[in-house]
Amino acid sequence: MTAYDLSTQAGRGWSSGPVTERAYCVLAGNPGVMTLDGTNTWVLREPGAHECVVVDPGPLHEEHLQRVMAAATREGGRVGLTLLTHDHADHAEAAARFAELSGAPVRRLGRAHDDLGDGDRLVVGDLELLVVTTPGHTSDSLSFLMTAENALLTGDTVLGRGTTVVAWPDGRLEDYLHSLGRIEHLTLAGTVTRILPGHGPDLPDAAAVLRFYLEHRAERLDQVRAAVAAGARTPRQVVEIAYTDAPRANWAAAELSVRAQLDYLHARLPRTDRPGDATASLSGPGA
Numbered sequence: 635m636t637a638y639d640l641s642t643q644a645g646r647g648w649s650s651g652p653v654t655e656r657a658y659c660v661l662a663g664n665p666g667v668m669t670l671d672g673t674n675t676w677v678l679r680e681p682g683a684h685e686c687v688v689v690d691p692g693p694l695h696e697e698h699l700q701r702v703m704a705a706a707t708r709e710g711g712r713v714g715l716t717l718l719t720h721d722h723a724d725h726a727e728a729a730a731r732f733a734e735l736s737g738a739p740v741r742r743l744g745r746a747h748d749d750l751g752d753g754d755r756l757v758v759g760d761l762e763l764l765v766v767t768t769p770g771h772t773s774d775s776l777s778f779l780m781t782a783e784n785a786l787l788t789g790d791t792v793l794g795r796g797t798t799v800v801a802w803p804d805g806r807l808e809d810y811l812h813s814l815g816r817i818e819h820l821t822l823a824g825t826v827t828r829i830l831p832g833h834g835p836d837l838p839d840a841a842a843v844l845r846f847y848l849e850h851r852a853e854r855l856d857q858v859r860a861a862v863a864a865g866a867r868t869p870r871q872v873v874e875i876a877y878t879d880a881p882r883a884n885w886a887a888a889e890l891s892v893r894a895q896l897d898y899l900h901a902r903l904p905r906t907d908r909p910g911d912a913t914a915s916l917s918g919p920g921a
Contacts, residue, residue: 648661648671648794648834648835649661649671650701650705653830653836654783654785654828654830654836655681655783656678656679656680656681656761656780656782656783657676657677657678657780657783657785657830657836658676658677658678658679658705659674659675659676659677659830659836660674660675660676660677660698660701660702660705661673661674661675662674662675662692662693662695662698662724663695663697663698664692664693664695664724667881667883667884667887668724668799668887669724669833670793670794670795670796670833670834671833671834672833673690673692673693673724673725673832673833674690674794674830674831674832674833674834675688675689675690675691675692675698675702676688676689676690676787676830677702677705677706678761678763678780679711679759679761680759680760680761680782683711683759683760683761684710684711684712684759685711685712685713685714685715685758685759686706686711686712686713686714686758686759686761687713687714687715687716687717687756687758687759687761687763688702688706688713688715688716688717688732688736688738689716689717689718689719689778689787690717690718690719690725690726690789690832691716691726691728691729691731691732692724692725692727692728693723693724693727693728694727694728694731695728696731698728699728699731699732699735702732703735703736706736712736712737712738713736713737713738714738714758714759715738715739715741715756715758716729716732716733716736716738716739716740716741717740717741717742717750717756717763717776717778718740718741718742718743718776719775719776719777719778719787719788719789719790719791719832720742720743720771720772720774720775720776720789720790721742721772721774722772722790722801725789725790725832726742729742742774742776743767743774743775743776744774750765750776751765751767752765752766752767753765753766756778761780761782762780762781762782763778763779763780763781764778764779764781765777765778765779766778766779766786766816766817766820767813768788768789768791768813768816768817769805769806769809769810769813770791770800770805770806770807770809770810770811770812770813770814771789771790771791771798771799771800771801771805771810772790772801772804772805773804773805773806773809775789775790775791775813776789777789777791777817779820779825779826780830783828784824784825784826784827784828785826785827785828785829785830786817786820786826786828786829786830786840787829787830787831787832788817788829788830788831788832789831789832790831790832790833791810791813791814791817792814792817792829792831792837792843792844792847793831793832793833793834794829794831794833794834794835794836794837795833795834795835796834797847797850799887799888799890799891800890800891800894800895801890801894802890802891802893802894802897803893803894803897805890805894806894806897806898807851807891807894807895807897807898808898808901810851810894811848811851814844814847814848814851815848817840817844818841818844818845818848821840821841821844822841826840827839827840827841828840829843854876854891854895855895855898855899857875857876857877858872858876858892858895858896858899859899860875860876861875861876862896869889869892869893869896870885870889872892872896873885873888873889873892876892877892
């Protein structure tokens with residue numbers, strides 16, 4: 635395991651406020667096991683610009699939306715565009731209501747004639763964002779590269795504390811590993827140096843975070859293999875063996891990731907080994 639460890643973020647306070655010259659976080663009041671401190675709604679604005687971009691308006695909490703609008707409209711500003719990293723309720727539930735409040739269009743992956751696609755360039759008030767498709771946590775997960783600051787808004791693909799869930803069956807580990815590899819490539823090229831996640835604190839050392847994430851996934855796969863070899867017959871039993879380092883409150887979410895890992899491992903077995911393999915029996919829809 636790399637020396638970098640996201641558990642060191644646990645003691646770092648996190649709340650609403652300016653994070654970079656162009657990024658302001660409005661923290662939603664929905665803390666929890668899955669949402670950490672709450673959902674980060676990002677208000678992005680080029681210095682001196684009138685229009686801003688809002689990423690992930692969050693849950694349908696009116697007080698939160700009013701705070702987002704206050705941040706977006708300060709000094710006479712307005713929302714030019716709302717973006718969604720993915721369609722989970724804690725990020726996107728308020729999208730329709732926020733469109734009513736702001737008058738701005740909402741864009742996401744795979745929904746309308748102006749759907750976002752990989753590599754799309756968005757410019758609002760002179761602020762440039764590039765769309766980076768990063769499926770895996772969900773099939774519709776997007777990240778947004780704020781080029782002026784080499785900062786990547788990752789939604790739930792990379793979190794500010796801990797690691798994310800591969801939300802099987804919509805989320806797939808093969809896709810997720812490819813997305814992590816793609817982000818790592820961007821960090822190695824210097825294109826991404828900072829991560830602005832959907833939950834938890836910002837991460838100023840993006841390259842170290844991606845190394846940690848990839849090594850963590852490799853370790854988890856080894857632990858799942860070992861659990862199956864030790865006799866685990868259900869995804870829950872795999873969790874009980876392989877996730878002893880995780881709080882029990884997280885085990886239901888961990889079971890989704892286990893199913894994704896078993897599906898990934900099963901797909902890589904030689905075909906002659908699949909029918910009677912324990913991993914195959916664990917990854918089936920009835921498991």
